[in-house]
Amino acid sequence: MLQLEQVCKNFGGLPALSDVSCVVPRGQLTALIGPNGAGKSTLINCITGVLKPSSGEIHFLNNQITALPSYQITRLGIARTFQNLKLFPRLSVLDNVLTGLTCEGGSSMLMAMLRPPYLRHRERQLKLRAMEALDRFGLSDKADWPAGVLAYGDKKRVELARATVGRPQLILLDEPVAGLNAEETAAVAEQLRRLRRAGHTLLLVEHDMDLVMDIADRVVVLDSGKCIASGSPNEIRRNPLVLEAYLGRVEATA
Ligand SMILES: Nc1ncnc2c1ncn2[C@@H]1O[C@H](COP(=O)(O)OP(=O)(O)O)[C@@H](O)[C@H]1O
Ligand SMILES: [Mg+2]
Known part of the structure; x- marks a missing residue:
């Protein structure tokens, strides 16, 4: 449904995303994980037209959406939530x-x-x-x-x-359970499962590994702006690159 090809985004010469290529298949819940500063929110912002990629292409349902303004991307069927709440x-x-x-x-x-x-x-x-x-x-x-x-x-x-x-056909969720307690997290997780069962396609940015392993069909891992792995939750759990880059660092900071 969504396809990213070699997406790069630089902020003042510093790369936040370098050659990120990945897909979000229709009808699945794809989780996007990675340490703080890995580029997850930047990626969501590039997909939704909040930021313009420095280079690369983004395709959604046979539309090239790379240079489109946000409102047109919304009209094509992509909705999102923000990591830092944006309510009126x-x-x-x-x-x-x-x-x-x-x-x-x-x-x-x-x-x-x-x-x-x-x-x-x-x-x-x-x-x-x-x-x-x-x-x-x-x-x-x-x-x-x-x-x-x-x-x-x-x-x-x-x-x-x-x-x-x-x-919407595709829903992008930037850390929807960050800051919620265990009970609230479980309720949101159930909502996400329900959306998935109802046929929505979801891309979920999440830090809680247990939640990701529990509800994701596929996992994409970003580290320092690069996509270092993608696969089923079980494959990702065993991937040495991921263990070193992501889990290792989480343990180190815990
Ligand atoms: N608007 C911005 N201007 C400059 N640097 C930014 C901006 N947004 C993000 N960055 C930088 O890009 C990198 C990736 O940030 P972000 O996408 O927020 O990471 P994540 O969501 O994975 O924690 C970080 O180094 C961050 O400081
Ligand atoms: Mg973020």
């Missing part, structure tokens, strides 16, 4: 999730002001879908709360609801 704190939880459906609003400013009946009907439908998404993540009772007052775990779930409400 003063908007309600419901309105935050509705922003995940902006591609489908499609009305002009004039029509939005006149609000003809067909548009009101459309708005109601979109609200219904947003409410369903909130329900899936156990947030219905907080729909009217300003997003800014929510606890951290709830904010992470609002991001997940927003990323999935438009039923």
Whole structure:
């Protein structure tokens, strides 16, 4: 579904990604792992058009998306969450999730002001879908709360609801359980399994190795901006390069 070919990204001459080539197969949950600073978020930002790769190509469903702006990439069916939460704190939880459906609003400013009946009907439908998404993540009772007052775990779930409400073909999740407690992590893991079962394709950036080994179909390992391995969780667990580069260092810093 997604294919990266020799993607490079430099920041002021320093390489954050060097010749990264990898694939995200349709219908699978692919985990992207690697130590801090490996380039995982940079890769997600390049895929979603937040950053432009210095060189290389990114293909999504037969579209070359390398040079496209974010909104066009979203329209093609790629949604994401951010590592550092990006919610609108003063908007309600419901309105935050509705922003995940902006591609489908499609009305002009004039029509939005006149609000003809067909548009009101459309708005109601979109609200219904947003409410369903909130329900899936156990947030219905907080729909009217300003997003800014929510606890951290709830904010992470609002991001997940927003990323999935438009039923995107590919969902990119940048550390969705970072900072959550064990119970909240288990709940999110179950949500991810459900999305996977419902046929979504997921690319999950994650630090928690137990979680990755538990829910991923495939694992891609980045280290210092390079893709050093990819394969099934079991293959990755035994790969000496990965053990040295990733697990070794985690143990060293633990
Ligand atoms: N906007 C930026 N400007 C300069 N350097 C950056 C920027 N974003 C990331 N980097 C650098 O790129 C490298 C990879 O960062 P990042 O993609 O955030 O890693 P990860 O998500 O794997 O922890 C790091 O060395 C980081 O300091
Ligand atoms: Mg990151």
